[in-house]
Amino acid sequence: MSLKETFPQTPEIKSLTQESFTHALMVLANLDSDFAQILETLGPPPIWARETGFPTLLRIILEQQVSLAAARAVFTRLCAVVEPLTPENFLTLDDVQLRVIGFSRQKMLYCRELANAIRNGQLDLIKLETMDETTIRTELKRIKGIGDWTVDIYLLMALQRPDVFPKGDLGVIIALQKLKGLTTRPTPTQIEAIAQHWRPWRAVATRILWHYYLSALTGNSKLKKL
Known part of the structure; x- marks a missing residue:
């Protein structure tokens, strides 16, 4: 063959x-x-490849318009403070704690929007895995702070879509x-x-x-x- x-x-x-x-x-x-x-x-x-789920999507948001090294440093510090890194646990952190970790005010807003959307049932990342790319893009872009680049990287690295x-x-x-x-x-x-x-x-x-x-x-x- x-x-x-x-x-x-x-x-x-x-x-x-x-x-x-x-x-x-x-x-x-x-x-x-x-x-x-x-x-x-x-x-x-x-x-x-990256794992699917909240931590990876949050990390991609951190990577928006900054160097990968800078985003990785912030993400590493976050994971040291929040274990496990779930939406619920992330939302317990206040502005001061997130600022010390390295979050900008904008990234605080975006990551909280994501965490709240998952916690409130607005976004189901597990169900998302079986959807077509157009639907995935529409669902993710409903969240403030998530645009085409963030969706592309999640589709490419976490969901391993080929095209x-x-x-x-x-x-x-x-x-x-x-x-x-x-x-x-x-x-x-x-x-x-x-x-x-x-x-x-x-x-x-x-x-x-x-x-x-x-x-x-x-x-x-x-x-x-x-």
Whole structure:
């Protein structure tokens, strides 16, 4: 049986597995010579998976418009104070406690909105896992502070959906500009047009772009040939 027969390129694959991920890398390398060169030079990217649920969604909110290192430091301090990290336990923290942990006033508001929505039954993250992407996006964006980027990252990393593409992600934007030799950063419309070529594996393409971006930041000498 061929790979195409084993993994038809349709949206039927609801979440990535190691096997479908490996297949997707092969497909993308055949579709895009730049991807092929990245994979040959740097090897395959990590799957970058996270657990589903409140802690992960809260962490993604913390990662909005700040460095991953800064968000990780705040999240680590939070987990040291709140154990287990549930909506109910999070809501016991007052402004002073959250400020000491590293929350901005805006992030306090957003994370409390999320915690309250889950506690009050407005949002059921377990039921969300079985829904289609359009419904998931609609349900999550009802919560103040959750926009398309946050939903994209949750779909991509926690729910492991195969064709999610975070066109507003800075790492993706910078990687695409460098990889495709663009003189200016591509617009969301340009990015979306480029990414159409990678369907139905755009979430895997995102991981390749992140892999390239992170390696470029480290000044990896292997990248000179790219």
